[in-house]
Amino acid sequence: MTTPQHTANLLVELFVEELPPKALKKLGEVFAQVLADSLKAQGLAQENSIVTPYASPRRLAAHISEVMGRALDQAVRTKLMPVGVALDAAGQPTPALLKKLSAMGLGAEVVPTLQRAPDGKAEALFLDSVKPGASLAEGLQKALDEALARLPIPKVMTYQLEQGDGSDFQPGWTSVNFVRPAHGLVALHGSEEVQVSALGLKSGRVTRGHRFEAKVDKIIVLTADTYAEQLSREGAVIASFAERRADIVRQLDAAAARAGKDLRPIDDEALLDEVTALVERPNVLIGQFEAAFLEVPQECLILTMKANQKYFPLLAPSGKLTNQFLVVSNICPEDPSAIIGGNERVVRPRLADAKFFYDQDRKKTLASRQPGLAKVVYHNKLGTQAERSERVRAIAHAIVNQLRLSTVPYTVDDKDHFDVLDSKAQQAASLAKTDLLTDMVGEFPELQGIMGAYYARHEGLRDGVAIAIEDHYKPRFAGDSLPRNHTGTVVALADKLETLVGLFGIGQLPTGDKDPFALRRHALGVIRILIEKDLPLSLPALIHDAAATFGELIVDPSDALLGFMADRLAVSLREQGFTAQEVDAVLALRPARLGEVPRRLAAVRAFVALPEAAALAAANKRVGNILKKADEAVQPQVDAALLRESAEVSLYEALQSVTPSAQLAFDRGDYTASLQALASLRAPVDAFFDSVMVNADEPALKANRLGLLSVLHDAMNRVADLARLAA
Known part of the structure; x- marks a missing residue:
C-alpha cells in the first residue's frame, strides 16, 4: 500500500480564442465541476475540496483545493466462482478455476491465498488484491478528457494546428474539433507542472493576459494559488466570471449615479451575463444620444441598444427611458472620449432605423x-x-x-x-x-x-x-x-x-x-x-x-x-x-373550474390537520373499494325502514344531520367548512364498520347498506377525493 501523498492546490487553464458569450458562464461552470468530480471519483481530490471556476472571453480554468499527488492504493476483492465449482472433493483447484486464473494472468500458486466467503446461500472464492492509486498526471488526463467531452458546446469548430502550439502533431495537417481554437494549456499542482495534453496541446505554466493592456506578453504562472492574482496584476484580466460580473454591477451603479440623480441602469440579468462574457477588464462609460429619438416607443430603443449594441439604457425613477446609456468597454484608456464618441456614432444609425420603422408603420392602419x-x-x-x-x-x-x-x-x-x-x-x-x-x-x-x-x-x-x-x-x-x-x-x-x-x-x-x-x-x-x-x-x-x-x-x-x-x-x-397527496386528492375530481382549485387545496390542508382526518380518509378508501366490487352500480339511496343495526341507524342519522350543512358550505364555495363538517362522522363511520356486515345474505339489506355507503361516499368526496389522503 502506498503512503499518503502530499496535497496541494491544483490549477488547470485552457487558453482559447474568444468564446461564445452566451455560453461562457455555463462552459466555465461545467469545465470546473467535471474536473473536480472526476478527480474526487479517482481519489485524487477530497470530498470537501473547494472548486473555483474561472471563465473569461479567452480562457476556461479551474482551481481545486487539496489535490493529492497520487491516490491511495485500494484493496480490491474479486469474486471468482462458487467454491463447489472452483474446488474438487479433495479441495484441489478444478480446471475451471485454473482457466479463470490464467485469463487474469495468474497461476496455480495463488490458490492458497484465495479467500472463501459467503455469497448468498452458498460460498464463493474471492481474490484479494491491491489496485495502485492513480498518479495525478494519469488522473488529471482522464478528468481533462472527460471535462472537454462534456462541455455544453453550442457549435463545434474544426481547425488545424499551427506551428508553435506545443503539440506533437504536424502543423497544417492535423484537425481539431472544439468550440474555438485552443492555444495554451496550464496545469500546476502547487508550483509543480503536471504533464497532460489536450486538443493537440502539451501543458506548461505559460498563459497570456489582456490582448491590449497586459503588462507582459507571456505570463509565467508561479503556482496554482497565484494564478488569479498574476492575471490581474500582469495581465489586466479579472479571471473569475463572478468577480468580473460583480465589478460590472458596481461600476454600472456608480456611473448611473454620475449620470444623474436617481437614474438606474436597466435590470437585465441575461444582458449582464453576456457583457461579462465579452470583457476581461470592464470599464463602464457614459454615452448619450439625441433626445429627439425619445419620441420613438422606448421599448424599441431599449431593445436595439441591448440586442445590437449590448448597452445598458439609463432609466428615470418612473421607469421612463432617458437619452443616456452605459457602455461596458474592454479597455481603460486615460482619455475615454474616443470610445464614448465611437459608441455614440454607432448607436445613432440603429436608433434612426427604429424611428424610420416607427414612422413608416404608422402610415397604415392595423385594419x-x-x-x-x-x-x-x-x-x-x-x-x-x-x-x-x-x-x-x-x-x-x-x-x-x-x-x-x-x-x-x-x-x-x-x-x-x-x-x-x-x-x-x-x-x-x-x-x-x-x-x-x-x-x-x-x-x-x-x-x-x-x-x-x-x-x-x-x-x-x-x-x-x-x-x-x-x-x-x-x-x-x-x-x-x-x-x-x-x-x-x-x-x-x-x-x-x-x-x-x-x-x-x-x-x-x-x-x-x-x-x-x-x-x-x-x-x-x-x-x-x-x-x-x-x-x-x-x-x-x-x-x-x-x-x-x-x-x-x-x-x-x-x-x-x-x-x-x-x-x-x-x-x-x-x-x-402543496404535497403530492393534496394535489392528487383535489385534481382526482377533475374540477372543471380551475379558479376553485386553490380553495379546495386550502380546505384539504385544513382537513388533514384534523385528528379525525386519517381515520376518515382510510374509511373513505375502504368505502370506495367496497362500491367498486359491487355486482351492480350502486345508487345513493337509503330506505330507512331497512336499517336494522343500531350502528347503521346512527350513521344514517349522522349523515342526515351533517350533509345539509356541508352541502350549504360547498354551494357557497366555503370548501374548508364543508370538509370540516364531515369530521363528526368519524365515530359513526368507525362503529358502522366495526359491527355491520355490508354484504348481508338478504339482497335488499345488502343493497340498502351499499346505498348508505354510496351516500356517505358522495358526501365525503365533493371537495376532494379523500381516499387519496390515506397513508
Whole structure:
C-alpha cells in the first residue's frame, strides 16, 4: 500500500480564442465541476475540496483545493466462482478455476491465498488484491478528457494546428474539433507542472493576459494559488466570471449615479451575463444620444441598444427611458472620449432605423394590414394567420358568452357590460396579429403585441382594445404579469386555447424536453389566468368551444389536452409547496373550474390537520373499494325502514344531520367548512364498520347498506377525493 501523498492546490487553464458569450458562464461552470468530480471519483481530490471556476472571453480554468499527488492504493476483492465449482472433493483447484486464473494472468500458486466467503446461500472464492492509486498526471488526463467531452458546446469548430502550439502533431495537417481554437494549456499542482495534453496541446505554466493592456506578453504562472492574482496584476484580466460580473454591477451603479440623480441602469440579468462574457477588464462609460429619438416607443430603443449594441439604457425613477446609456468597454484608456464618441456614432444609425420603422408603420392602419395575414402561413395543417385570427375571434366570443351565462356572477366594469366586452374582444382578436406585418416587428419580433398597442393608440382605437392587443401574449414566461383588463384576459385565453387545441388536434404534442410550439408555456398561461383571475369558466367547455372553430381540420383533442393541462397544473401546484397527496386528492375530481382549485387545496390542508382526518380518509378508501366490487352500480339511496343495526341507524342519522350543512358550505364555495363538517362522522363511520356486515345474505339489506355507503361516499368526496389522503 502506498503512503499518503502530499496535497496541494491544483490549477488547470485552457487558453482559447474568444468564446461564445452566451455560453461562457455555463462552459466555465461545467469545465470546473467535471474536473473536480472526476478527480474526487479517482481519489485524487477530497470530498470537501473547494472548486473555483474561472471563465473569461479567452480562457476556461479551474482551481481545486487539496489535490493529492497520487491516490491511495485500494484493496480490491474479486469474486471468482462458487467454491463447489472452483474446488474438487479433495479441495484441489478444478480446471475451471485454473482457466479463470490464467485469463487474469495468474497461476496455480495463488490458490492458497484465495479467500472463501459467503455469497448468498452458498460460498464463493474471492481474490484479494491491491489496485495502485492513480498518479495525478494519469488522473488529471482522464478528468481533462472527460471535462472537454462534456462541455455544453453550442457549435463545434474544426481547425488545424499551427506551428508553435506545443503539440506533437504536424502543423497544417492535423484537425481539431472544439468550440474555438485552443492555444495554451496550464496545469500546476502547487508550483509543480503536471504533464497532460489536450486538443493537440502539451501543458506548461505559460498563459497570456489582456490582448491590449497586459503588462507582459507571456505570463509565467508561479503556482496554482497565484494564478488569479498574476492575471490581474500582469495581465489586466479579472479571471473569475463572478468577480468580473460583480465589478460590472458596481461600476454600472456608480456611473448611473454620475449620470444623474436617481437614474438606474436597466435590470437585465441575461444582458449582464453576456457583457461579462465579452470583457476581461470592464470599464463602464457614459454615452448619450439625441433626445429627439425619445419620441420613438422606448421599448424599441431599449431593445436595439441591448440586442445590437449590448448597452445598458439609463432609466428615470418612473421607469421612463432617458437619452443616456452605459457602455461596458474592454479597455481603460486615460482619455475615454474616443470610445464614448465611437459608441455614440454607432448607436445613432440603429436608433434612426427604429424611428424610420416607427414612422413608416404608422402610415397604415392595423385594419388595412388584415388582408396581408392571408399570405402568412401559420401552420401547413392549420392555415394562415388570417384563419387563425378568425378562430381566435370566435373563441373570444364563446368565452364572453360563457361568462355571461355563468351561474357564478362575474362582474365586468360598470361601463363595460358583456355586449361591449364582446365587441372589444372581437376587435382586439381580429387586430392582434396584424403588427406581425409591420417593419418594426419584422426587425424586432420580440416587440409583437407591444407595437400593435402603440399603433392602435395612434389610430385612436379604444384603450381597452390597445391594451388587449399587447396583453394577449401574456403571460409570456414564468412569473410574467397577467392581462390587465377584461378584454385582454378574454383574448389572451382565446389565443392560447386556439394554439393548444389546434396543435393537439393535429398531433403536435410535446415530447420529452422538446416543445417547439411552447405548448407547456401556453398551458400554464391558461391555468394561471383561470386561477388567478378566478374566472367562472369551465375548462372542458372552453376546449370544446375552441375545437368547434376548427371544423374538420383537427381531431377532437379534448381528452388528451385535459390530461396534459391536469399534469401541468399538478406540477405547478407542487412547485408552489402543496404535497403530492393534496394535489392528487383535489385534481382526482377533475374540477372543471380551475379558479376553485386553490380553495379546495386550502380546505384539504385544513382537513388533514384534523385528528379525525386519517381515520376518515382510510374509511373513505375502504368505502370506495367496497362500491367498486359491487355486482351492480350502486345508487345513493337509503330506505330507512331497512336499517336494522343500531350502528347503521346512527350513521344514517349522522349523515342526515351533517350533509345539509356541508352541502350549504360547498354551494357557497366555503370548501374548508364543508370538509370540516364531515369530521363528526368519524365515530359513526368507525362503529358502522366495526359491527355491520355490508354484504348481508338478504339482497335488499345488502343493497340498502351499499346505498348508505354510496351516500356517505358522495358526501365525503365533493371537495376532494379523500381516499387519496390515506397513508
